Amino acid sequence: MKCVRQLPVIEKLADEFSGRVTFIKVDSIDDASVLEAFDAGSYPAYLVFRDGVEVDRLSLNFAPWYLEERIRGMLEDALATN
Numbered sequence: 001m002k003c004v005r006q007l008p009v010i011e012k013l014a015d016e017f018s019g020r021v022t023f024i025k026v027d028s029i030d031d032a033s034v035l036e037a038f039d040a041g042s043y044p045a046y047l048v049f050r051d052g053v054e055v056d057r058l059s060l061n062f063a064p065w066y067l068e069e070r071i072r073g074m075l076e077d078a079l080a081t082n
Helices: 002-016 032-037 064-080
Strands: 045-050 053-059
Touching: 002 064, 045 064, 053 064
Parallel strands: none
Antiparallel strands: 045 053
């Protein structure tokens, strides 16, 4: 249930980065094989990929203000990388 509380932050960032970043939500129960493939045993887990390569990761629950700030920074860094 804790993941649901973080959803508004993720939706806000998805709108903010629309057209530049693709957000994918994976259900930890229905898509357990995906979590295993990316070694995302802790959830929620936020993985950032650039050109198919993982460039950053954040796991566990955080306060919404911190989550938004941290993920925004992760995305901006990934977009700035050449």
